[in-house]
Amino acid sequence: MGGEVVRLRRGLATEKVVYSSDPVAFAKKWEDSGADWLHIVDLDAAFTGEPRNLDSVAKICAAVKIPCELGGGMRSEEKIQAAFDAGVARVILGTKACQSPETIAGFCTKFGGERIAVGIDANGGKVAVKGWTETTATVASDLALAAQKAGAGTIIYTDIATDGMLEGPNFAELEKMLTLLDCNLIASGGVSCDEDLKRLSLMPGLYGAIIGKALYDGRITGNLREIIAAA
Numbered sequence: 001m002g003g004e005v006v007r008l009r010r011g012l013a014t015e016k017v018v019y020s021s022d023p024v025a026f027a028k029k030w031e032d033s034g035a036d037w038l039h040i041v042d043l044d045a046a047f048t049g050e051p052r053n054l055d056s057v058a059k060i061c062a063a064v065k066i067p068c069e070l071g072g073g074m075r076s077e078e079k080i081q082a083a084f085d086a087g088v089a090r091v092i093l094g095t096k097a098c099q100s101p102e103t104i105a106g107f108c109t110k111f112g113g114e115r116i117a118v119g120i121d122a123n124g125g126k127v128a129v130k131g132w133t134e135t136t137a138t139v140a141s142d143l144a145l146a147a148q149k150a151g152a153g154t155i156i157y158t159d160i161a162t163d164g165m166l167e168g169p170n171f172a173e174l175e176k177m178l179t180l181l182d183c184n185l186i187a188s189g190g191v192s193c194d195e196d197l198k199r200l201s202l203m204p205g206l207y208g209a210i211i212g213k214a215l216y217d218g219r220i221t222g223n224l225r226e227i228i229a230a231a
Contacts, residue, residue, distance in 0.1 A: 001043040003056055007213045010163055011121070011132035013047065019216050027060040027068075030215065034225025037089075038068040039188075039210045045073025046094070047131035054086050061087025071119050071156075072131075080107060084115070092119040092156060095129040098138055101146045108151035117154035117186075118147035122173065123161070132160055140173075141180055154184040156210070162190030166213060169196060171203075178205045186210060194222045201231030 001016065005026050009015035020026055027038055040060065044052035051073050061068050070083050071092030083091050091111075097104050097118045108116050121128045122140040129136060144155050157177055159170035169190040177185055184207035187200055191211045197220075200209045214220050220227070 001053075003053060006043065007216055008043070008163075009165065010160055011128075013043070013131070017216075023056045024059050024063045027064050031064045031066050033215075034223075034228050035066060036208070036228065037066060038064060039212075040068055040070045040088070041092075042070065042072035043131065046071070047133065049073050049075055049095075049130075051079060051082065054082060057083070057088065058086040069117060071117075077107070077110065080111060084111070090115050090117055090154065092117045093152075094119040094121065097147060097152075098127045098129050098136055098143060101143065101150065104147055104150035104152055108153075113151040114153040116152050117156055118143070118152045119156045119158065119188075120144055120147075121158045121160055125173075128160055141177065144177060144181060148181055148183045152183065154186060154207070155181060156186045156188050158188040159190065163188070163212075165190060166192040166217070166219060168192055169200065169209075171199065174200075174203060174206065178203060184208070193219050194227060197227055197231060 004018050005020040005023050007017050040057055042051055042053045057070055067089035069090040070088040074080050074091045074093050075096040080091050120140050120143055121132055123135045125140055127136050127138040127140050127143050162170055167190055169187050174187050186208040188210040191214050
């Protein structure tokens with residue numbers, strides 16, 4: 001956000017903590033720690049729909065060897081292409097996927113389903129959009145199934161109530177999603193400690209987990225590389 005490394009609590013811009021003005025340095029830090037991917041969100045774009053941090057994203061992608069995925073403001077073919085041109089390996093559709101599920105198939109055909117993820121941000125089981133400022137009537141599981149049918153290779157499921165709260169993921173909802181989906185499912189939000197990662201690793205079929213605030217606040221006490229290897 002604004003070129004800085006930030007974390008939000010429950011997606012609220014008013015609950016922002018700034019960690020650094022050097023995104024590239026943190027990207028290298030997480031790569032050196034053993035991360036398989038970097039999960040990047042242009043929060044300005046998530047709230048406004050207009051990319052504001054592509055220069056930072058391009059610098060991150062150029063500085064690390066691991067693949068990067070980008071979410072926030074991916075609402076048109078042109079913006080998705082700009083993200084790929086910046087060097088990301090995968091983009092995350094959020095608001096656009098919910099508002100126009102039929103566009104997912106078009107993007108998958110154009111760019112390849114393996115390069116398209118759909119981020120499903122749930123608030124009480126319903127999908128939230130526009131940087132989580134609006135909760136829709138769309139049921140999260142319905143959107144997940146529609147995205148899978150459209151060819152999206154990855155679903156990223158976030159429970160807003162847990163995001164940035166360091167209280168643990170919503171394991172029950174993740175288990176429900178796993179029974180419905182055959183595509184890759186990534187757990188996001190709430191990871192607070194080594195034990196959360198271990199519990200996630202034991203969930204059959206779960207493809208991955210995104211760790212945010214727990215890393216920035218030093219809550220992951222073990223060696224991340226070893227934890228990932230064990231998982």
